[in-house]
Amino acid sequence: MYLVTKSSSHPKSPRSIINVYAYLSSTHGRPHKARLLSPESYYVSEGTYQKERDTLMKHETLILRHLGFQLHVSLPYILCINYLQTLEVFLPPNTSNGREISKRAFAYLNTALLSPQLLYLTHQSSALAVAAIYLAAKDEGGKLPEEEWWEVFDCEREDLGFLAVGMLSLENFAQAEHKTWLERGRRVPLSLVDLENELKARSTKSSDQ
Secondary structure, three states: OHHHHHOOOOOOOHHHHHHHHHHHHOOOOOHHHHHHOOHHHHOOOHHHHHHHHHHHHHHHHHHHHHHOOOOOOOOHHHHHHHHHHHOOOOOOOOHHHHHHHHHHHHHHHHHHOOOOOOHHHHOOHHHHHHHHHHHHHHHHOOOOOOOOHHHHHOOOHHHHHHHHHHHHOHHHHHHHHHHHHHHOOOOOOOOHHHHHHHHHHHHHHHHHO
8 A cells, every 4th residue: 555655646654554554453353443442542652653664664675576666557547537538528518517527437447446356457447447437427417429439449349338337336246245244243354364364264155155
């Protein structure tokens, strides 16, 4: 998280990352109980901060070494804005509606990051941007060209349909996951051990079915 924000337009300090993680850890993997906590339960002393900061810097170096210091990635956000401009969504008389479409499109792109179908790994950024614009325009009543405009942006109809369905299905997926974590009293994995135990439990459940 620190490394991603560091190379973005919204960098976060090590202290911010450590404080947030301490806050989440204090809930024992149950964030919905966070409102019941007192600030003292997740206070990070200066000594603890320095220790955690050294660990954070060490892990950052390890990740960078394995990545070969190649941090460039292609994301759909800038493409989304460029495509909207090309489609003249921000021009009068659609100026205000264009802003709402862009916000909605970004919301779809953010949500797609949580997709169990790993949409960001299976499709190009251009296709993701097109699908987000398509859905956003439908939600906000935006008027787009009647022709198959998505082909101009290197997106096939089949990819557009798949991504649209995938993005729309995330709401039900998120609700089901939220219900599962609450009802079963399961902990959100915040450490490597917790994550391995969660994956093992899911693997066992899948094999039993």
